[in-house]
Amino acid sequence: MLKPIPTATREQLILDGLWLFALDHDDAPEPWRARLDTTREAPVPASYNDVFADQEIHDHVGWVWYQRVVRVPRGWDGQRIVLRVDAATHEGVVYVDDAEVVRHVGGYTPFEADVTARVRAGDEVRITIGVNNELTNETIPPGMITVADDGRRKQGYRHDFYNYAGLARSVRLYATPLAYVDDVTVRTDIEGADGILRYDVATVGAGAVRVAVRDLDGAIVASGSGASGTLRIPDARLWGPGAGNLYGLEIHLVDGDDLVDEYVLDVGIRTVEVRGAAFLINGRPFSFRGFGKHEDSAIRGRGFDAALMVHDFALMEWTGANSFRTSHYPYAEEFLDYADRHGIVVIDETAAVGLNLGLGGGVHGRVTEPAFSPTMFSDRTQTAHAQGVRELIARDKNHPSVVMWSIANEPESVEEGAREYFVPLVELARELDPTRPLTYANEYRGTFHNDRLADLFDVICLNRYYGWYIDTGDLRTAEKKLEEELRGWGRTFGKPIIITEYGSDTMAGLHSVLTQPWSEEFQRDLLDVYHRVFDRVDEVIGEHVWNFADFQTSAGIIRVDGNRKGVFTRDRRPKEAAHLLRARWMDKARVDGDA
Structure with a gap:
């Protein structure tokens, strides 16, 4: 999964800041359908447990809800628009207005949804994200839930660090062309003084792939075409311990001479x-x-x-x-x-x-x-x-x-x-x-x-x-x-x-x-x-x-x-x-x- 970055064809809107925040409650079975009934605001990115001086929130087991109204940039008209959550500990579900768009289990890796059909450039949209911190013997990491005599649910686990929960990393909207670079895999080798860079590019939509490698001074040191291939970088500066030498791999999806999409990946030549x-x-x-x-x-x-x-x-x-x-x-x-x-x-x-x-x-x-x-x-x-x-x-x-x-x-x-x-x-x-x-x-x-x-x-x-x-x-x-x-x-x-x-x-x-x-x-x-x-x-x-x-x-x-x-x-x-x-x-x- 490619990390969103701004390029000549891509833009992103990072949604860090204060979001409305509420614990899940039986009186609000579908909290995504309207403005959250709360005066609490929670920072994103952050775990919610220690932010509030509230024992119930600190010890909460189950779902919580974050909500924010966002205006989609009007310049994104005609683009593919994606909503990405960098992490939701340990389960996340995302609603755009009243519609569920993505659900994910696993608290430390990103997930995203194509929301192009549900938003319109220039308009406001209500984003509601539910986060569940429950761990069981079937989750990674595992845990166990018990119920106290007074009905309180308690989370147990065998790992020796606190089970912090919430939206601990950024939430983003980003835009790409409708035809786009979907994924890139690079593998490197060394032959003599030269660096060898093998690449595979996955794309969606029509277009041909062209690639170029630039050094830190911006000079092109290798180039090629095709969705996969091997590039040789003469006298390569190797990445290694204490030497963060990186090259920029430019991937262009083109239609003839027209640029359709661009993604740039930092790569290090090392074995x-x-x-x-x-x-x-x-x-x-x-x-x-x-x-x-x-x-x-x-x-x-x-x-x-x-x-x-x-x-x-x-x-x-x-x-x-x-x-x-x-x-x-x-x-x-x-x-x-x-x-x-x-x-x-x-x-x-x-x-x-x-x-x-x-x-x-x-x-x-x-x-x-x-x-x-x-x-x-x-x-x-x-x-x-x-x-x-x-x-x-x-x-x-x-x-x-x-x-x-x-x-x-x-x-x-x-x-x-x-x-x-x-x-x-x-x-x-x-x-x-x-x-x-x-x-x-x-x-x-x-x-x-x-x-x-x-x-x-x-x-x-x-x-x-x-x-x-x-x-x-x-x-x-x-x-x-x-x-x-x-x-x-x-x-x-x-x-x-x-x-x-x-x-x-x-x-x-x-x-x-x-x-x-x-x-x-x-x-x-x-x-x-x-x-x-x-x-x-x-x-x-x-x-x-x-x-x-x-x-x-x-x-x-x-x-x-x-x-x-x-x-x-x-x-x-x-x-x-x-x-x-x-x-x-x-x-x-x-x-x-x-x-």
């Missing part, structure tokens, strides 16, 4: 390969330094904020990080655009977190029934998961920053049913994109002795908490157990290993001269222990600290105002561990040449 226990970008070994993150901030929840995004990237640069994982869902596409431009490497993850009955809110428990079964994570769950894989790859396939797909975080991997569940998903991902490696993030009960999934994937990603959840406070034992396990994975599989989560909860400002969990010194010392082990195990080619910044979770006795594993506080102030990482990673950046 990605796993060879033995090495991860190669452009033929050179790459070591991942960085973080698991969240789209999370005070008040906005998971709402996109350009200033916060830029600041987060600046802080990652300050630490010497070169990569991050979109834990545990696809981020706003603006994150990937920024990473493309600045040479930041991304592991892109689906929203499949919580497929594990042995975990709840990040804490290990007892497994009382099979996770993959007709009554829990069933064929319907797998179908929703497959949709998530398709939509992730369809949206992000052309981003050079995305070097690997992660199709799940901490699923149950030791059950017999796990393999039956995941094999079709792995096959699907490889069919959709044979160019990128695949991984999933493994939790500690899946060891190199009993894990049933690791051989299906190219890179082993491990989330490990020795010294925190296991042998809490005992860093000597943590160091011994961690090294033994990592060497076991290396011997057994011979694949690259990335530690995609490691760390400890830390209260900013809590200090101790002793080994005291929750203190800043303990977080620093724990990370230092892990780093010593990483440096001794050759197969370890990546370290992603959990987490970049403190983030909100559901309420609980071990989660006082959220998860405190950030090396930055929720308002982005550094803890002592941030300075440790900066000293280590800036030195590695100089050695690796991506500073």
Whole structure:
């Protein structure tokens, strides 16, 4: 799905701002048929939970409604007009005046509707968007709904971050010609000093396809014709870690000499390969330094904020990080655009977190029934998961920053049913994109002795908490157990290993001269222990600290105002561990040449 952009033939109207907002109510069974009966206004983009000082809204389970009246630009007469929602967490339905135009399940990927027949250029139109935050065992991510004695519906889930809901990303109207470029897929290679760009263009309506590649100075460096083809870019400037070199691929749909439609796609020339226990970008070994993150901030929840995004990237640069994982869902596409431009490497993850009955809110428990079964994570769950894989790859396939797909975080991997569940998903991902490696993030009960999934994937990603959840406070034992396990994975599989989560909860400002969990010194010392082990195990080619910044979770006795594993506080102030990482990673950046 192509992101809307302005070109010579396309325009867009971004509908960010204040929308009327109301909870779903039995007294208004069809709220889209008239003006919402409310005085509340909600910002878009933003999660709605923390915006209002209202417990009912914060805890609401079910549908909410957003509404806005929009005037369609009069210059769009005779154009195809599309309404796009960048994300609705976790289910969305859109009405234009009284008519439903699109419905979508999945909270982190875009959906859209052609509304040409329902709007008229120059006229006003009423747009109503319903958003449902319910999670069940058949959704991705999964959850469960219970009903309290007083009739209140309560949402439960196994993932350890707050279930923020609403319109957390932009809503747009955009216009294209009636014949238009519908999709583009690019794949790149390197031959000597030249870049190779293979492209496939899908169009709707009559017209021929012409393409051209421009460098940053605007000079055309390659051109061709036809809906698919291969272009050679002499002496190409490669995209790579710390080098956000991009070319502009211009796609023209033409009728003779007349331009019908234009789309311009930023492309980066680079290769990605796993060879033995090495991860190669452009033929050179790459070591991942960085973080698991969240789209999370005070008040906005998971709402996109350009200033916060830029600041987060600046802080990652300050630490010497070169990569991050979109834990545990696809981020706003603006994150990937920024990473493309600045040479930041991304592991892109689906929203499949919580497929594990042995975990709840990040804490290990007892497994009382099979996770993959007709009554829990069933064929319907797998179908929703497959949709998530398709939509992730369809949206992000052309981003050079995305070097690997992660199709799940901490699923149950030791059950017999796990393999039956995941094999079709792995096959699907490889069919959709044979160019990128695949991984999933493994939790500690899946060891190199009993894990049933690791051989299906190219890179082993491990989330490990020795010294925190296991042998809490005992860093000597943590160091011994961690090294033994990592060497076991290396011997057994011979694949690259990335530690995609490691760390400890830390209260900013809590200090101790002793080994005291929750203190800043303990977080620093724990990370230092892990780093010593990483440096001794050759197969370890990546370290992603959990987490970049403190983030909100559901309420609980071990989660006082959220998860405190950030090396930055929720308002982005550094803890002592941030300075440790900066000293280590800036030195590695100089050695690796991506500073």
